[in-house]
Amino acid sequence: MIAVLQALADGLMIGGVYGVIAVGLSLVFGVLGIVNFAQAEFMMLGMYVAWFAWRYLGLDPLVGAALSFVAVFCLGALVQRLLIQRIMKAPPVAQIFLTVGLLIVLENSALLLFGPEFRTVKTAYQTRALMIGPIFVSVSYLSAFVAAVIVSGGLWLVLTRTWIGRAIRATAQNPMAATLFGVDTRWIYAVAFGLGTGLSALGGGIVLSYSSVSPTSGSQYVVLMFTVVVLGGLGSVMGALVGGVIVGMIQSLSTLVMPIQLQNLALFTIFIALLAFRPQGLLGSPSR
Amino acid sequence: MMRSLLIIAAVACVALLLGAVLQPRGYAVRVVCLILLAASLGQCWNIVGGLANQVSLGHAAFFGIGAYTSTMLQIKFGLSPWAGLPIGMLFAALVSVLLSIPTMRLKGPYFSLATLAFGEACRIVATAATGLTGGPQGVSVPFAGNSWLLLQFRGAGAYVPVFVGLFVVVCVAFTLLANGRLGYMLRAIRENEDAAEVTGINTLGVRLAGGAISAALTAATGTMFAQFTFFIDPDIVFSATSISIRAALIAILGGVGTLAGPIVGALVIVPLEELLSAYLSNKAAGIAPLIFGLILIGIVVWRPSGLVSLVTQRRGRT
Numbered sequence: 001m002i003a004v005l006q007a008l009a010d011g012l013m014i015g016g017v018y019g020v021i022a023v024g025l026s027l028v029f030g031v032l033g034i035v036n037f038a039q040a041e042f043m044m045l046g047m048y049v050a051w052f053a054w055r056y057l058g059l060d061p062l063v064g065a066a067l068s069f070v071a072v073f074c075l076g077a078l079v080q081r082l083l084i085q086r087i088m089k090a091p092p093v094a095q096i097f098l099t100v101g102l103l104i105v106l107e108n109s110a111l112l113l114f115g116p117e118f119r120t121v122k123t124a125y126q127t128r129a130l131m132i133g134p135i136f137v138s139v140s141y142l143s144a145f146v147a148a149v150i151v152s153g154g155l156w157l158v159l160t161r162t163w164i165g166r167a168i169r170a171t172a173q174n175p176m177a178a179t180l181f182g183v184d185t186r187w188i189y190a191v192a193f194g195l196g197t198g199l200s201a202l203g204g205g206i207v208l209s210y211s212s213v214s215p216t217s218g219s220q221y222v223v224l225m226f227t228v229v230v231l232g233g234l235g236s237v238m239g240a241l242v243g244g245v246i247v248g249m250i251q252s253l254s255t256l257v258m259p260i261q262l263q264n265l266a267l268f269t270i271f272i273a274l275l276a277f278r279p280q281g282l283l284g285s286p287s288r
Numbered sequence: 289m290m291r292s293l294l295i296i297a298a299v300a301c302v303a304l305l306l307g308a309v310l311q312p313r314g315y316a317v318r319v320v321c322l323i324l325l326a327a328s329l330g331q332c333w334n335i336v337g338g339l340a341n342q343v344s345l346g347h348a349a350f351f352g353i354g355a356y357t358s359t360m361l362q363i364k365f366g367l368s369p370w371a372g373l374p375i376g377m378l379f380a381a382l383v384s385v386l387l388s389i390p391t392m393r394l395k396g397p398y399f400s401l402a403t404l405a406f407g408e409a410c411r412i413v414a415t416a417a418t419g420l421t422g423g424p425q426g427v428s429v430p431f432a433g434n435s436w437l438l439l440q441f442r443g444a445g446a447y448v449p450v451f452v453g454l455f456v457v458v459c460v461a462f463t464l465l466a467n468g469r470l471g472y473m474l475r476a477i478r479e480n481e482d483a484a485e486v487t488g489i490n491t492l493g494v495r496l497a498g499g500a501i502s503a504a505l506t507a508a509t510g511t512m513f514a515q516f517t518f519f520i521d522p523d524i525v526f527s528a529t530s531i532s533i534r535a536a537l538i539a540i541l542g543g544v545g546t547l548a549g550p551i552v553g554a555l556v557i558v559p560l561e562e563l564l565s566a567y568l569s570n571k572a573a574g575i576a577p578l579i580f581g582l583i584l585i586g587i588v589v590w591r592p593s594g595l596v597s598l599v600t601q602r603r604g605r606t
Contacts, residue, residue, distance in 0.1 A: 035396075035397035035398075035400075035401070037400075083585065083589060086589050087588065087589065090588075090592065092343070092395075092396035092397055093341065093343055093540075093544065094588050094592050095397070096343050096345075096396070096397055096400050097343075097536070097540060097584055097587075097588045098584075098585055098588045098589065100345070100533060100584065101581045101582070101583075101584030101585035101588065102581070102585065103581070104529065104533070104577055104578070104580060104581030104584065105578055105581035105582055105585065107574075107577075108574035108575070108577045108578035108581065109574075109578060111573060111574035112573075112574045112575060112578065116573065215574070219528075223404075223405050223408060226401055226405075230401075259416070261412070261415065261416050262412065262416055264408075264412055265409055265412045265413065265416075268405045268406070268408060268409040268412070269409065271401075271402075271405050272390055272391070272402050272405055272406060272409075273390065275390065275391070275394060275398055275401065275402045276389075276390030276391065276393070276394070276402070277390075
C-alpha cells in the first residue's frame, strides 16, 4: 500500500513536468495544425542550454530553464518562418517528413556539437528527501513539480490575459476571422511555434535537474510526449497538463508490476490503444 | 505497364552484369548489393506509403521480424533460411493484419505516430525477450562455408543474383499492384476514402491486403539483410531511423508512388552513405544522418514529388 502511495506521489510530481513538456506540442498542433515529430528534439536542446548555463554560469537548472526557453523560442520561431511556413498548406505527407527531417537534423547536430556522452548536473538538494507521512518526497522532484506548476500558471495567464495570448487562441479557432480582426496570423504562427518549442525546452531544463542529457534524450521522450498529448486531446492546453500527470502516474505505477525495461512498452501500448479508440483524447469531447 | 517491366529488367540486367564483372570479394560489388537491398526496402514501403498514401514509420517492425525469424530458426532448429524466409513473411503479414485492427481508421499523422510507436514497441520486446531473440547483444548467423542451401557466401559477389531476385519480385509486385485492380482501389482510397467506399470498394479489405503484402516483402528483405551482414541486434533491425525512416526517405527522395522512385532513391542514398562513412565517420559521428535529414527537408520543401519528377515533368508527364 505504501509502495502504491509512493508511486502515486512520484508519478504526480514527474507527471507535472511531463505536462509542461507536452503542452508545447499541443500548442503547436492547436494553433498551426501541424504534428511536430521534432518537438522532443527542441526539448533536448533546452536540456543542453540548461546544462551549459549550470556549467559555465553556475545557474541551477530550474533557473537555467528560463534561458532554455528564450534560446529555443528564437530558434523555433526562426524554423517556423524558414521551413514550417512553406508547408502549412501542404499535404500531411510533406508535413510529416519535414518534421521528421528536422528531428534527424537536430539530433545529429547535437551529436556533432556536444558528443555522445551523458551530461548531468549536481545540485545541493539532489540527494535530499523529505518525509511526509509514510512516503519519501525527493527534493529535486518536488522542486521540479513546483517549477512546472509555476510555468503552467504563467502560460495560463499569458494565454488568457494578454493580447498575444488572445491572438494565439483566436488564430487557433479561426485564422480567417483572426485576420479580419487585425491579427497578422503568419506572425502568430511563428510566435506560437516558438512558444510551443520553447515550453518543451523549458520542461527539458526542469527534467535535467533530476536526470541527464545526451543527443538521444529527445527519442526517449518522443512517444511519452505524444501519449500525454493524445491522452489529453491534441490541441488542448489543459488536457496536456492533466494528461502529463496521468502518464506520470501510469509510468511509476507500472514499475511496481513490470520489469523496468518494459516500462516504455506499457506506454506504447496505451498510446496505440488511445489512438485507435479515443483519438479525441480521454478528456476531449468528440469534435470531429 | 510494359515500360515498368522493362525498367525492372534493365536494372536487373545491369546489376547482374556488375555482379559478374566486378571482383566478387571487392568493395564495389558490396555497394551494388546494398543498393539492391535499399531499393527493395524502399519499394516495399512504397506499396503502402506511395499507393495508399499511408505514411508508415514502423516498417522496421516487419524488417526485424523477417531478420529474426529466419536467423533464430536456423540457430535453434538448423532450418535453412530458404524455409525461414516464407515463415517470416507469413508472420509479418499476420502481424500487419493484427496491427491494422487498431490503426486502419487512422489518418495522416495519426497513422504515422501509431506505426512509429509500434516499431519502437517491437524493438523493446526484442530487447527484453532474451530467450527468444538473444537480447540486446544480438545474434550471429552461423557461418558454415559457401552454401546455396544455407544462403550464405564469403564475399558479396555471390549475393548479387539472390538480391536481384528479391529486387525483381518486390518491383514486379509493386507494378502489378499499381496497375492492377488492387492498385486502383488503393489509389481511389488515397484520393477520397468516402467516395471509394460509396462506389463499392471494400476499403478495409484493400488496405489489409496492401499492408500485408508490403509487410511480407519487407520481412523477406530483412531475412536477406541478416544473411548478408551475418549479425543482427534489436537496435539495428528494429531501428526507427536507419530502417523505418530510411525506407521512407529512399522512396520520397526518388518519388513517392512511382516504380522508379525507390530505385533512384537507393542509387543516390547508398553511395552517399558509403562515401560519408568512408571519409567522415571517423572524424565526426552523426554527419551522415545529419546530411540525410537535410536532404529530407530539402526534398520536402523544394521538390515534394521527388527526383524522378525532374525527368517526367520535362516530358510533360506527372
